[in-house]
Amino acid sequence: MTSNRSVPTLYDVAKTAGVSTATVSRCLNSPEQVVEHTRKRVLEVVHQLGYTPNFGARAMAAKRTYTIGAVIPTMENAIFARGLQAFQEELRARGYTLLVSSSAYDPQIEEEQIRALIARGADGLLLIGHDRTETVAEYLEKQGTPALAAWSFEEKGALPSVGFDNRRAMQALAEEVLALGHQRIGVISGITSGNDRARRRVEGIRDAVAGAGLAENCVTVVETPYDIANGADAFATLMHAADRPTAVMCGNDVLAAGALKAAREMGVCVPHDVSVTGFDDIELAGILSPSLTTVHVPHREMGRKAAQALMSMVQHGTSGKTALLETHVCLRGSLAAPGGL
Amino acid sequence: MTSNRSVPTLYDVAKTAGVSTATVSRCLNSPEQVVEHTRKRVLEVVHQLGYTPNFGARAMAAKRTYTIGAVIPTMENAIFARGLQAFQEELRARGYTLLVSSSAYDPQIEEEQIRALIARGADGLLLIGHDRTETVAEYLEKQGTPALAAWSFEEKGALPSVGFDNRRAMQALAEEVLALGHQRIGVISGITSGNDRARRRVEGIRDAVAGAGLAENCVTVVETPYDIANGADAFATLMHAADRPTAVMCGNDVLAAGALKAAREMGVCVPHDVSVTGFDDIELAGILSPSLTTVHVPHREMGRKAAQALMSMVQHGTSGKTALLETHVCLRGSLAAPGGL
DNA sequence: GCGCAAAATGTAAGCCGTTGCATTAAGTTA
DNA sequence: TAACTTAATGCAACGGCTTACATTTTGCGC
Numbered sequence: 057m058t059s060n061r062s063v064p065t066l067y068d069v070a071k072t073a074g075v076s077t078a079t080v081s082r083c084l085n086s087p088e089q090v091v092e093h094t095r096k097r098v099l100e101v102v103h104q105l106g107y108t109p110n111f112g113a114r115a116m117a118a119k120r121t122y123t124i125g126a127v128i129p130t131m132e133n134a135i136f137a138r139g140l141q142a143f144q145e146e147l148r149a150r151g152y153t154l155l156v157s158s159s160a161y162d163p164q165i166e167e168e169q170i171r172a173l174i175a176r177g178a179d180g181l182l183l184i185g186h187d188r189t190e191t192v193a194e195y196l197e198k199q200g201t202p203a204l205a206a207w208s209f210e211e212k213g214a215l216p217s218v219g220f221d222n223r224r225a226m227q228a229l230a231e232e233v234l235a236l237g238h239q240r241i242g243v244i245s246g247i248t249s250g251n252d253r254a255r256r257r258v259e260g261i262r263d264a265v266a267g268a269g270l271a272e273n274c275v276t277v278v279e280t281p282y283d284i285a286n287g288a289d290a291f292a293t294l295m296h297a298a299d300r301p302t303a304v305m306c307g308n309d310v311l312a313a314g315a316l317k318a319a320r321e322m323g324v325c326v327p328h329d330v331s332v333t334g335f336d337d338i339e340l341a342g343i344l345s346p347s348l349t350t351v352h353v354p355h356r357e358m359g360r361k362a363a364q365a366l367m368s369m370v371q372h373g374t375s376g377k378t379a380l381l382e383t384h385v386c387l388r389g390s391l392a393a394p395g396g397l
Numbered sequence: 398m399t400s401n402r403s404v405p406t407l408y409d410v411a412k413t414a415g416v417s418t419a420t421v422s423r424c425l426n427s428p429e430q431v432v433e434h435t436r437k438r439v440l441e442v443v444h445q446l447g448y449t450p451n452f453g454a455r456a457m458a459a460k461r462t463y464t465i466g467a468v469i470p471t472m473e474n475a476i477f478a479r480g481l482q483a484f485q486e487e488l489r490a491r492g493y494t495l496l497v498s499s500s501a502y503d504p505q506i507e508e509e510q511i512r513a514l515i516a517r518g519a520d521g522l523l524l525i526g527h528d529r530t531e532t533v534a535e536y537l538e539k540q541g542t543p544a545l546a547a548w549s550f551e552e553k554g555a556l557p558s559v560g561f562d563n564r565r566a567m568q569a570l571a572e573e574v575l576a577l578g579h580q581r582i583g584v585i586s587g588i589t590s591g592n593d594r595a596r597r598r599v600e601g602i603r604d605a606v607a608g609a610g611l612a613e614n615c616v617t618v619v620e621t622p623y624d625i626a627n628g629a630d631a632f633a634t635l636m637h638a639a640d641r642p643t644a645v646m647c648g649n650d651v652l653a654a655g656a657l658k659a660a661r662e663m664g665v666c667v668p669h670d671v672s673v674t675g676f677d678d679i680e681l682a683g684i685l686s687p688s689l690t691t692v693h694v695p696h697r698e699m700g701r702k703a704a705q706a707l708m709s710m711v712q713h714g715t716s717g718k719t720a721l722l723e724t725h726v727c728l729r730g731s732l733a734a735p736g737g738l
Numbered sequence: 739g740c741g742c743a744a745a746a747t748g749t750a751a752g753c754c755g756t757t758g759c760a761t762t763a764a765g766t767t768a
Numbered sequence: 769t770a771a772c773t774t775a776a777t778g779c780a781a782c783g784g785c786t787t788a789c790a791t792t793t794t795g796c797g798c
Contacts, residue, residue, distance in 0.1 A: 065783090066785060067784075067785095075747075075748085079748075082746095082787095089746075091794095094746080108516055111456075111517045112518055112783085115452075116454050116752095116753045116754065116784085117786040118753095118785075123517070131472060131481060131497070133478070133680075134474060137474070138473060144498075154498060155497070157485075171449065175452040176452045198447055342625070343625060406753090408755095416777075418756090419777070420777060420778075422756060431776075432775080451754050454755040457754080457782095458756040458757080459755080459756060460756095460783085743795090744793100744794085746793065747792070747793085749790075751788090753786090756782090759781105760780105762775105762778085763775085765775090766774095
């Protein structure tokens with residue numbers, strides 16, 4: 057049997073404390089406007105009654121919620137975790153609450169979640185990447201809710217962005233791979249449709265290959281959802297092909313973890329028989345064996361900067377300055393010259 | 398420059414369609430009450446104006462939001478990811494939206510987040526574990542918002558729970574370890590203060606030790622936050638002690654991953670020189686080498702059942718039936734008899 | 739002790755939906 | 769066609785808070 061005492065309202069507090077609702081409201085929102093002893097008394101009553109402002113009412117009256125929403129593709133792996141954590145810490149320090157929801161990499165669900173978050177009064181939105189339908193852009197525009205795209209830098213995107221250049225980052229890694237003499241590159245990419253990060257990374261590899269003067273068909277790409285098991289399957293597929301690659305570049309560390317697992321199970325030695333690389337440099341990369349060559353992404357810095365940029369959009373209505381972050385290649389044990397040379 | 402057209406309201410729609418606000422509201426919420434041609438006209442206007450109901454106003458008027466909140470200790474590792482994903486899927490199928498926030502294992506922040514979510518109108522709450530102050534319990538009671546504790550089953554907890562018995566689960570694993578002949582057990586636990594799961598797991602180990610007739614001081618416990626790096630440090634600490642343990646049991650797979658990493662770096666061979674175990678059986682466990690002996694937790698099932706239980710509390714006001722899920726020990730390469738016997 | 743500016747507090751008008759109840763339109767039956 | 773039932777719609781109160789503006793207190797200089 058749940059309690060029947062109804063939740064106390066501003067009015068209850070005001071009555072009990074013997075002041076007007078306006079004063080109570082001010083005690084909560086701009087305490088400096090209320091004289092010490094009044095404030096103290098009111099806050100006491102607030103505490104005593106266990107009063108919490110009704111959010112809906114507040115949002116309606118004030119038109120802001122001190123809430124930031126984020127829609128990320130997945131919570132299932134750690135790709136976004138660290139950046140999001142930093143993002144949240146920064147927001148919290150400024151009195152904002154972060155609400156997260158995930159889209160399972162489904163544009164339809166993403167749109168739903170965006171609407172849900174905006175409807176719930178989010179003052180600003182953090183989204184991942186730039187691939188999004190016209191509808192969404194229009195909706196955001198119309199609602200006038202500032203939104204920022206992260207994990208991917210795009211000069212001319214529909215949204216201002218804080219992120220890195222996925223294409224160049226992967227290109228740099230591919231150049232290292234090619235410099236070692238690899239000539240047949242297998243690529244395990246995430247699903248590129250609706251995912252600009254994944255697409256750009258593949259492009260980066262092709263850039264490097266072209267830059268090295270190799271033929272396009274040196275590269276074999278397999279697309280699969282980001283997931284360890286899928287990475288393992290894709291690796292097996294690549295290794296069973298007629299022309300085994302000597303290096304397998306993965307779209308992220310999770311896929312690479314799967315590739316390494318499959319290699320171990322197939323008795324393929326990394327890096328002697330085949331090299332494997334990842335992308336993201338999540339903590340996972342360091343505990344694999346061999347440890348994973350990958351691209352380091354400054355997740356925490358990205359989260360922090362994204363928060364700052366979004367805050368400034370929300371608070372000062374600025375149009376949001378984009379920020380391009382640097383990544384760097386992390387050479388580790390999983391990459392070597394072909395044939396163990 | 399953002400758009401100035403203000404967001405259309407119910408009133409705008411009503412005016413444009415030439416009906417009352419009540420009729421528009423009914424078109425949206427109980428269409429069967431409105432005659433076909435009126436409904437059609439209204440919905441057309443809704444679409445044309447791009448109208449979205451104001452959530453705050455709706456929540457205030459209707460007193461429900463079709464939103465469920467979850468406060469989890471961390472998003473940084475995958476411990477809660479899979480279960481939460483299943484939880485969300487189940488909710489979504491029933492027309493509910495899930496909003497997640499994280500507490501960084503800080504009770505203070507957890508309380509803040511609970512309030513934030515309830516204030517935002519969450520119809521129900523998913524919390525992790527049972528350690529929570531009196532204040533929180535009272536608050537939840539007073540607000541009359543149903544809440545469910547997951548990841549930990551407790552018959553007599555303040556909240557109904559869907560989860561497993563952390564103590565027995567770990568005890569079962571410890572019994573396997575002891576059966577192999579280990580007599581000095583190192584334990585790397587998460588911080589037990591405010592974390593009943595961590596505490597119960599340590600208790601489970603002690604139960605097993607006592608059950609095997611060994612002295613209490615066979616067990617050395619180190620507490621550290623859940624994190625790969627901390628797991629590594631703790632492992633080093635344990636191995637540098639006078640009486641090296643022959644088996645190190647970790648509070649979860651993440652700590653165990655750190656332990657394995659440290660072992661590799663220290664040149665300690667697992668399982669020959671020392672055995673290592675984890676808890677949770679997250680995907681990580683399968684890609685480590687040696688692969689990790691751990692306790693398998695049915696994450697997806699737990700998420701699904703939690704959603705069902707919470708939904709029934711929210712929708713029918715039932716008091717919430719608790720559910721105890723089964724776990725099982727997963728024996729893998731990281732555990733062997735002491736001294737490689 | 740008076741007059742006045744500044745500080746503190748109060749008053750009341752929204753904000754945008756939902757819904758109980760009243761009213762009107764439509765449909766049925768004799 | 770009158771009388772009456774039922775379906776469709778409208779009216780308006782209400783929910784809890786913020787804030788512009790009005791009013792009362794306080795503090796200070798003379």
